[in-house]
Amino acid sequence: MVKAQLEIQPIEEVQSLKSRTYEALKAAIGTMKIYDAGAELRLDERALSLQFGVSRTPLREALAQLEQEGLVRIAPRRGIFIVRKTKAEILEMITVWAALESMAARLATEVASDEDIAGLHNLVDTFDSADIEEHLGEYSDANIRFHAAIVALSGCKLITEITTGLFTHVRAIRQRTIFERDRARRSIVDHKEIIEALETRNGERAERLVREHTLKLRQHVEQFVQLD
Amino acid sequence: MVKAQLEIQPIEEVQSLKSRTYEALKAAIGTMKIYDAGAELRLDERALSLQFGVSRTPLREALAQLEQEGLVRIAPRRGIFIVRKTKAEILEMITVWAALESMAARLATEVASDEDIAGLHNLVDTFDSADIEEHLGEYSDANIRFHAAIVALSGCKLITEITTGLFTHVRAIRQRTIFERDRARRSIVDHKEIIEALETRNGERAERLVREHTLKLRQHVEQFVQLD
DNA sequence: CGGTGGTTTCTGGCATACCATATAATGAAA
DNA sequence: TTTCATTATATGGTATGCCAGAAACCACCG
Numbered sequence: 315m316v317k318a319q320l321e322i323q324p325i326e327e328v329q330s331l332k333s334r335t336y337e338a339l340k341a342a343i344g345t346m347k348i349y350d351a352g353a354e355l356r357l358d359e360r361a362l363s364l365q366f367g368v369s370r371t372p373l374r375e376a377l378a379q380l381e382q383e384g385l386v387r388i389a390p391r392r393g394i395f396i397v398r399k400t401k402a403e404i405l406e407m408i409t410v411w412a413a414l415e416s417m418a419a420r421l422a423t424e425v426a427s428d429e430d431i432a433g434l435h436n437l438v439d440t441f442d443s444a445d446i447e448e449h450l451g452e453y454s455d456a457n458i459r460f461h462a463a464i465v466a467l468s469g470c471k472l473i474t475e476i477t478t479g480l481f482t483h484v485r486a487i488r489q490r491t492i493f494e495r496d497r498a499r500r501s502i503v504d505h506k507e508i509i510e511a512l513e514t515r516n517g518e519r520a521e522r523l524v525r526e527h528t529l530k531l532r533q534h535v536e537q538f539v540q541l542d
Numbered sequence: 543m544v545k546a547q548l549e550i551q552p553i554e555e556v557q558s559l560k561s562r563t564y565e566a567l568k569a570a571i572g573t574m575k576i577y578d579a580g581a582e583l584r585l586d587e588r589a590l591s592l593q594f595g596v597s598r599t600p601l602r603e604a605l606a607q608l609e610q611e612g613l614v615r616i617a618p619r620r621g622i623f624i625v626r627k628t629k630a631e632i633l634e635m636i637t638v639w640a641a642l643e644s645m646a647a648r649l650a651t652e653v654a655s656d657e658d659i660a661g662l663h664n665l666v667d668t669f670d671s672a673d674i675e676e677h678l679g680e681y682s683d684a685n686i687r688f689h690a691a692i693v694a695l696s697g698c699k700l701i702t703e704i705t706t707g708l709f710t711h712v713r714a715i716r717q718r719t720i721f722e723r724d725r726a727r728r729s730i731v732d733h734k735e736i737i738e739a740l741e742t743r744n745g746e747r748a749e750r751l752v753r754e755h756t757l758k759l760r761q762h763v764e765q766f767v768q769l770d
Numbered sequence: 771c772g773g774t775g776g777t778t779t780c781t782g783g784c785a786t787a788c789c790a791t792a793t794a795a796t797g798a799a800a
Numbered sequence: 801t802t803t804c805a806t807t808a809t810a811t812g813g814t815a816t817g818c819c820a821g822a823a824a825c826c827a828c829c830g
Contacts, residue, residue, distance in 0.1 A: 330782095330783065330784090331784070332606065358810095358811080359811070360812095368785090369785045370785085371599070371783080371784055374603060374812085374813090375602060375603055375606040378560065378603040378610075379606050379607060379609070381607070382606075382611055383610055390558055390791085390792095390812070390813075391792050391793095392791095392793090392812080393792095393812080394812080403700070406698050406700040406701070407700060409698055410698070410700050410701060413641045414638065414641050417637065417638070417640065417641035470634050471631075471634060472631070472635060472637070473634070473637070473641075476638065558813065559813075560813080586780095586781080587781070587782065588780095588782095596815090597814055597815045597816070598782090598815080598816085599813080599816085600813075600815095602782085603813095617782090618781095618782065618821080619780095619782055619783075619820075619822055619823095620782080620821090621822095622781095622782080
């Protein structure tokens, strides 16, 4: 007997003010060019609570989480400050990223489907090295998504989580880091090699290529990017 | 002209109730055998605020941080629960650990001093494989310290930070994980090889050995440890 | 006896008021 | 004019009270 089925869908889950404030703050900090000179690094609790239209309590809970995550520093009775990462810390983040993404590549050769791996081509083949100079911005995006995709292919949620957390910090640097043309072009070559290693299920090689690729970035930042 | 030097030490820094509560809660959760059947996984805000002798506000901020760290889950109007990691999540943690510690080993071959590397012997040579059965407990400690030491030798604070965070979670599992005798003995062999690779500054080899060593642990947990 | 609807209670979410300390402003003395 | 002590103010820290939602309880009805 066929009954008219009532279409049930989950009630709109209204998140708590705390978590929404957390997200909003995180996004705001991420957008902000905190490495530009003269950027305001101090946050004012009361002002923020007015801006967000919430009381200080959920705001402070959100700030406590951001502090735990390392995005802000709360100085008792002094103020709340957006954390500016030092160059050394940025380099460490890239190092950790290298470690995690290379492991992810290894895992991907074991667990990812052929189709999913093939999907990586979309993020690379589009960019012909001939006209890449004109599309550096787009390439930067695709580059990021390429690496995020490898992490995702590993199926390891923890790696995804940690790299995402790092990305929040590194993104601000990227706004000041325009890739040199040669880097972009060589980057694509590296990516193609990585895809090939994944496709042939060569875990050792995929891991090594990804690690070396990211360590090149580290080298580049260490050598050419000026912070502090 | 030599002056009598006044020994300055930082004023007793009385931390905020929030951070002290955070530490206390973290320690309490760490000590608690949360994987024993029947362990109480629910936390009661008001009860805790009474126990700690603080109001709910700083307590809630501490809980927000622990939630961010993944140690507790806050279900709105439902309760606050200590997070019990699933076996899959434990395996992911070990995987991440493998990635980070192997990178740490590679870095250690580049930056650590000979003396520091030599110091690792203290954590291994003490345990003669002959009588290791009688000292499994001590060995377990030394084992942990050995791995922590390698991480420290890398000089990468971020790796140290992340692995420490993982350790908080993994420790509870260790209370239920008695190493099989063969594992302990083979573990020592591995450790000696790792030290040798570090001493000869063989980064590739050190990295590989550490990774394989930790992935053996992962394999073991996957195969023999029962959770959930 | 079982199920249903209403009511109470328990629990976390949030707002607000007050407190303590750090910093800025002020003014008096040198 | 400068310096230093005093006071005022700003800002984060904490306590408390009330609110809303969820779960437990209970009485009533079939």
